[in-house]
Amino acid sequence: xxxxxxxxxxxxxxxxxxxxxxxxxxxxxxxxxxxxxxxxxxxxxxxxxxxxxxxxxxxxxxxxxxxxxxxxxxxxxxxxxxxxxxxxxxxxxxxxxxxxxxxxxxxxxxxxxxxxxxxxxxxxxxxxxxxxxxxxxxxxxxxxxxxxxxxxxxxxxxxxxxxxxxxxxxxxxxxxxxxxxxxxxxxxxxxxxxxxxxxxxxxxxxxxxxxxxxxxxxxxxxxxxxxxxxxxxxxxxxxxxxxxxxxxxxxxxxxx
Amino acid sequence: xxxxxxxxxxxxxxxxxxxxxxxxxxxxxxxxxxxxxxxxxxxxxxxxxxxxxxxxxxxxxxxxxxxxxxxxxxxxxxxxxxxxxxxxxxxxxxxxxxxxxxxxxxxxxxxxxxxxxxxxxxxxxxxxxxxxxxxxxxxxxxxxxxxxxxxxxxxxxxxxxxxxxxxxxxxxxxxxxxxxxxxxxxxxxxxxxxxxxxxxxxxxxxxxxxxxxxxxxxxxxxxxxxxxxxxxxxxxxxxx
Amino acid sequence: xxxxxxxxxxxxxxxxxxxxxxxxxxxxxxxxxxxxxxxxxxxxxxxxxxxxxxxxxxxxxxxxxxxxxxxxxxxxxxxxxxxxxxxxxxxxxxxxxxxxxxxxxxxxxxxxxxxxxxxxxxxxxxxxxxxxxxxxxxxxxxxxxxxxxxxxxxxxxxxxxxxxxxxxxxxxxxxxxxxxxxxxxxxxxxxxxxxxxxxxxxxxxxxxxxxxxxxxxxxxxxxxxxxxxxxxxxxxxxxx
Amino acid sequence: xxxxxxxxxxxxxxxxxxxxxxxxxxxxxxxxxxxxxxxxxxxxxxxxxxxxxxxxxxxxxxxxxxxxxxxxxxxxxxxxxxxxxxxxxxxxxxxxxxxxxxxxxxxxxxxxxxxxxxxxxxxxxxxxxxxxxxxxxxxxxxxxxxxxxxxxxxxxxxxxxxxxxxxxxxxxxxxxxxxxxxxxxxxxxxxxxxxxxxxxxxxxxxxxxxx
Numbered sequence: 001x002x003x004x005x006x007x008x009x010x011x012x013x014x015x016x017x018x019x020x021x022x023x024x025x026x027x028x029x030x031x032x033x034x035x036x037x038x039x040x041x042x043x044x045x046x047x048x049x050x051x052x053x054x055x056x057x058x059x060x061x062x063x064x065x066x067x068x069x070x071x072x073x074x075x076x077x078x079x080x081x082x083x084x085x086x087x088x089x090x091x092x093x094x095x096x097x098x099x100x101x102x103x104x105x106x107x108x109x110x111x112x113x114x115x116x117x118x119x120x121x122x123x124x125x126x127x128x129x130x131x132x133x134x135x136x137x138x139x140x141x142x143x144x145x146x147x148x149x150x151x152x153x154x155x156x157x158x159x160x161x162x163x164x165x166x167x168x169x170x171x172x173x174x175x176x177x178x179x180x181x182x183x184x185x186x187x188x189x190x191x192x193x194x195x196x197x198x199x200x201x202x203x204x205x206x207x208x209x210x211x212x213x214x215x216x217x218x219x220x221x222x223x224x225x226x227x228x229x230x231x232x233x234x235x236x237x238x239x240x241x242x243x244x245x246x247x248x249x250x251x252x253x254x255x256x
Numbered sequence: 257x258x259x260x261x262x263x264x265x266x267x268x269x270x271x272x273x274x275x276x277x278x279x280x281x282x283x284x285x286x287x288x289x290x291x292x293x294x295x296x297x298x299x300x301x302x303x304x305x306x307x308x309x310x311x312x313x314x315x316x317x318x319x320x321x322x323x324x325x326x327x328x329x330x331x332x333x334x335x336x337x338x339x340x341x342x343x344x345x346x347x348x349x350x351x352x353x354x355x356x357x358x359x360x361x362x363x364x365x366x367x368x369x370x371x372x373x374x375x376x377x378x379x380x381x382x383x384x385x386x387x388x389x390x391x392x393x394x395x396x397x398x399x400x401x402x403x404x405x406x407x408x409x410x411x412x413x414x415x416x417x418x419x420x421x422x423x424x425x426x427x428x429x430x431x432x433x434x435x436x437x438x439x440x441x442x443x444x445x446x447x448x449x450x451x452x453x454x455x456x457x458x459x460x461x462x463x464x465x466x467x468x469x470x471x472x473x474x475x476x477x478x479x480x481x482x483x484x485x486x487x488x489x490x491x492x493x494x495x496x
Numbered sequence: 497x498x499x500x501x502x503x504x505x506x507x508x509x510x511x512x513x514x515x516x517x518x519x520x521x522x523x524x525x526x527x528x529x530x531x532x533x534x535x536x537x538x539x540x541x542x543x544x545x546x547x548x549x550x551x552x553x554x555x556x557x558x559x560x561x562x563x564x565x566x567x568x569x570x571x572x573x574x575x576x577x578x579x580x581x582x583x584x585x586x587x588x589x590x591x592x593x594x595x596x597x598x599x600x601x602x603x604x605x606x607x608x609x610x611x612x613x614x615x616x617x618x619x620x621x622x623x624x625x626x627x628x629x630x631x632x633x634x635x636x637x638x639x640x641x642x643x644x645x646x647x648x649x650x651x652x653x654x655x656x657x658x659x660x661x662x663x664x665x666x667x668x669x670x671x672x673x674x675x676x677x678x679x680x681x682x683x684x685x686x687x688x689x690x691x692x693x694x695x696x697x698x699x700x701x702x703x704x705x706x707x708x709x710x711x712x713x714x715x716x717x718x719x720x721x722x723x724x725x726x727x728x729x730x731x732x733x734x735x736x
Numbered sequence: 737x738x739x740x741x742x743x744x745x746x747x748x749x750x751x752x753x754x755x756x757x758x759x760x761x762x763x764x765x766x767x768x769x770x771x772x773x774x775x776x777x778x779x780x781x782x783x784x785x786x787x788x789x790x791x792x793x794x795x796x797x798x799x800x801x802x803x804x805x806x807x808x809x810x811x812x813x814x815x816x817x818x819x820x821x822x823x824x825x826x827x828x829x830x831x832x833x834x835x836x837x838x839x840x841x842x843x844x845x846x847x848x849x850x851x852x853x854x855x856x857x858x859x860x861x862x863x864x865x866x867x868x869x870x871x872x873x874x875x876x877x878x879x880x881x882x883x884x885x886x887x888x889x890x891x892x893x894x895x896x897x898x899x900x901x902x903x904x905x906x907x908x909x910x911x912x913x914x915x916x917x918x919x920x921x922x923x924x925x926x927x928x929x930x931x932x933x934x935x936x937x938x939x940x941x942x943x944x945x946x947x
Contacts, residue, residue: 110742128354149776172606186919196781200774202349211366214769298667429539
């Protein structure tokens with residue numbers, strides 16, 4: 001887990017997390033539900049602009065896109081040969097269908113656009129900021145607590161995993177395709193579960209000792225979020241999301 | 257003699273399924289302003305003792321008196337927890353909030369302070385521990401030494417009358433060790449420090465006892481004896 | 497002079513993001529049959545040093561020579577890990593198998609032994625450490641002292657030529673401490689023991705050095721001096 | 737196992753969101769304060785464990801572990817998996833916000849399913865226990881790929897081939913998951929049965945020493 005995207009000073013990073021989450025959600029939804037390539041195309045451009053605004057390292061962004069690109073590659077192997085309608089090209093027993101190709105284009109644009117927006121708006125915040133932002137947007141306190149708490153302890157447990165992995169390594173363990181290797185990893189994972197459960201008991205005790213009474217509101221209460229200073233970019237994003245929505249409505253009403 | 261803040265008498269605790277009690281017939285009194293050290297190896301029941309004091313475990317027999325009253329039931333221990341601060345052995349167990357300021361303000365908020373007041377209090381305590389500019393630091397990114405000091409801040413923010421410290425030097429670097437010692441020496445709060453580090457106990461407590469077979473050996477049969485050691489002077493670290 | 501088993505020369509390591517190297521220009525040679533003690537406080541880079549030797553961390557500069565060959569790359573360190581045994585500071589990080597016998601047989605199995613042969617080997621090692629009847633005990637439920645001895649067994653089962661011990665006395669009860677000392681004194685295996693416990697080092701090593709500011713201070717400018725300590729004789733744990 | 741953003745249709749996304757909300761709500765309702773802390777830490781452990789890659793011949797597969805999540809957390813698998821997916825979306829951009837509902841259902845429903853069906857059997861001695869433990873891992877992933885395929889097919893006929901490929905392609909993962917889950921359950925039964933249902937004590941172990 002790299003921190004390439006965090007704690008930078010950029011117009012995006014200055015925006016309030018809850019605003020970013022809300023915008024990212026609406027952008028994703030409008031893009032995901034678009035029926036023509038018009039909206040996804042525009043969203044892709046916006047996504048690129050947002051990533052630029054957030055001053056993210058290009059290579060790191062490309063790395064995050066990689067799993068999606070692999071998926072899309074797989075999609076392109078299959079989708080063009082599916083669907084009804086016009087045949088564009090015949091290749092032995094396979095025919096490339098117009099509707100299949102159109103769908104492949106649409107899905108590719110949509111998923112790339114949404115991913116870029118997600119990287120720019122969401123990956124630029126800490127895990128617990130995401131939790132608090134969702135809380136501000138109406139998520140139940142208990143769920144917010146669950147998210148913030150597990151985010152807090154992932155790095156602690158990851159460190160424990162590395163220690164155990166090293167313990168196996170220094171005793172000559174090498175990963176391969178064998179029951180011995182699977183069993184070893186299973187033991188490491190099981191040990192992590194046991195230790196996390198024991199730690200949960202200690203953490204709960206620590207909370208009780210500091211007066212925790214079972215209500216989570218004091219832990220996930222509202223945070224003051226400064227909206228000033230990020231007004232221009234927020235307004236810009238709100239306007240662009242409205243524009244996207246307008247375009248999609250126009251498309252559906254047959255105006256475009 | 258100063259007033260007794262807490263008295264444990266005849267405390268016995270056996271873990272469910274355990275064959276022998278970990279704590280057996282333990283008597284202990286902590287007086288106002290007293291700094292008490294307790295030498296104890298791992299597995300001798302030190303954490304159990306602290307958990308009994310805080311009401312996280314219920315003893316099979318024995319009575320705990322705190323601040324002039326016998327402590328009974330969950331409600332009684334809630335009062336104890338307000339006035340007794342426990343510093344855990346592993347700071348990662350104690351610091352569960354994302355940022356330092358939230359963690360330190362958590363206790364005061366639960367004591368009924370408003371959010372802003374609690375944060376003000378937290379800032380004060382951090383300042384007295386020399387932790388300037390730590391407010392918005394992310395707890396899990398702190399170093400081991402920083403975590404220990406912030407843990408101490410979370411406990412001190414509740415203004416305890418008694419401080420219980422469980423192996424406070426474990427994994428500490430030398431620098432933080434020194435800071436911890438100076439903070440403790442300046443603090444007037446009564447404390448019970450459990451450690452296996454004799455030197456540390458000597459510096460932050462006034463009397464050292466042992467936890468042996470579930471009881472505190474409190475007699476004053478202390479002897480002076482001497483050791484001869486070979487080591488380099490000066491640079492090398494000098495642990496005894 | 498006996499043959500050099502391992503030689504570290506000019507080793508420097510700085511953690512990513514760290515401002516200063518933890519290990520800087522460190523030179524160290526471990527000879528056959530040598531028992532070397534290294535006094536080091538927490539935070540002085542002792543665990544880093546061990547991780548460098550085992551190839552768990554890669555030094556920025558410097559060369560490690562082991563068993564007559566310069567160690568290069570992951571493959572080279574695989575050979576080192578076969579012949580050098582590292583005892584972790586915390587036994588809980590070292591033991592991950594459900595039962596003692598599985599844990600001790602794990603290393604031999606990785607060295608290519610069959611399951612039965614590895615278990616036979618494990619039983620032998622447990623016996624030499626006096627751990628009779630421990631085979632089917634659940635590792636996780638052992639006491640701290642028992643875990644330390646089982647950890648030692650897991651390391652010895654690989655028949656190492658060099659033994660690295662990282663603070664082996666931390667949190668040990670007196671009884672186990674004594675057993676550890678006697679096991680080590682009887683073992684002919686070359687070893688490097690890092691500890692801040694001077695008394696322990698004196699008993700299990702033949703020469704004591706210091707790890708100061710990232711290098712080993714190897715000169716023999718050792719002085720004898722005396723300390724007076726107050727403590728109870730006998731039962732209390734005696735840490736210096 | 738997740739579906740990327742931009743693939744599914746509105747009705748499928750909506751249905752996923754509604755079912756997920758119900759599951760997460762019910763799962764949370766069954767957790768008290770102490771259970772929530774425990775679920776949070778166990779979720780973090782699962783998150784870390786799911787990053788383990790196992791070698792499978794020349795390739796490597798990463799673990800899904802939803803069968804195990806179901807067995808350990810029961811209905812709390814819904815909020816736990818929701819949390820895990822949200823953090824994955826944030827940290828690695830696997831999946832996103834609009835597909836969160838569908839992806840939660842795809843993974844959590846089989847998790848709860850196998851735990852309800854198989855948990856009475858995993859504690860049995862001998863072959864029955866072994867098969868049930870293997871089944872936990874195997875069938876959780878199997879049902880997940882069925883749900884994933886269903887989500888794709890409901891979106892459009894074009895995705896039929898991909899849906900089938902998802903089921904068939906996940907077959908090796910099912911086997912590996914089954915074996916891995918079996919080993920983990922066998923470990924927990926011997927070492928720490930508190931984490932498994934039936935044998936689970938109501939409270940978190942409070943003792944940290946002398947265990």
